[in-house]
Amino acid sequence: MVERKDKFSISSDEELMFYLSSGEVLAFDELYTRYNKSMMMYFTRMLNFDKNLAEDALQDLFLKIAEFPEKFDCSRSFKTWIFSIASNTCKNFYRHKNIVTNSQIELYNTNTKVNESAFLNLANKIDGLEFRRMLEETLNELPPEKKEAFILKYQEEKTISEIAAIQDCPEGSVKSRLHYTLKILETKLNIFNPVIQ
Template sequence: MNQTERGNKHSELIKGVLMKITKNKSDEELMQHVQEGAEWAFNALYERYSQRILYFMYKMLRQDEAKAQDLLQDVFLKIVEAPEKFDVKRSFKTWIFTVAANSCKNYFRAQKGGFLALEQAPELSTAPALIQVNSAAFKKQLNNALDELSYVYKEAFVLKYKEGLSLQEIALVMDCPLGTVKSRLSSATKLLGKRLAPFKASLFVD
């Protein structure tokens, strides 16, 4: 075994040990290690959350993958630069989604003309004629319909049905009462149901 092979084997061994260590640690415990300067703990959190945060931001940024990638790096850079801002007594999941949500809002506010009023509930564009059900078409139509929702309706819907956050967690991320979250989810699902009606109707067509 040459020196390069020994080095690779050693690296794999270290990686395996770290995976075992991090597997049984909570997000909050890992973040506490990050605050103490542990790079391995940061890497573990990045592994756990980077794809989820990227997907969330991609949806909120109207499917702009490049911008979602940019803001994703900003979110984790905040952790590197100021880990002490996180209170380890809080939920890391709700905290990082809050940081991500605020990054998206700040991006839109910085754009010329801003974005739709937060509480605005626009009429969705006219639904297309009855169409045959297939997963690709449905997914495309759902994404288009989501982009037509007001910002807060889309945010609540994505956090609940795409990211699996509880109503209480969504309330923390969106910084609003639980009742407001329920109301926004109800409005979002009704509007989406209207936009996706052709798919539902086609199920009953021979």
């Protein structure tokens, strides 16, 4: 038994999915141990800090993995795949609650460049608690796909191509969503007098 547990603890995520699809339940336990905390944090942020909804989403996510491990494409990254499922779970929630509005205006002004590093430097310099409170408040007002793109890029540290895969959209759409979000944040957080060049 100890040897089987050790086998799973040193296996890659993709190998664990192979074992799980072959009926080895301990592989699922290992995946849950590796991902439950980070996915709970993701759901908590995406679902407006509603802990109950986040817990429901987490349970739904791992239930899908346990029930349909054969849906995992071994040629893909497990990390990207699990975030894709999580993303779809959030999208379904927003659809159900009618939070996604019919008009989602893409603000993309190619003449105005957002200074990303100035925004991130600002976040590190000012009063952390107040900034985080205002940041979360502003993010919660955004359309879900823009909020998610921001969280994936700046809190989950995903690349543009990873975000495009998770959100199932072109990389250009991801860049546009990030640009829009940063412009909104610049405007809403101007109380802190950021120096944007």
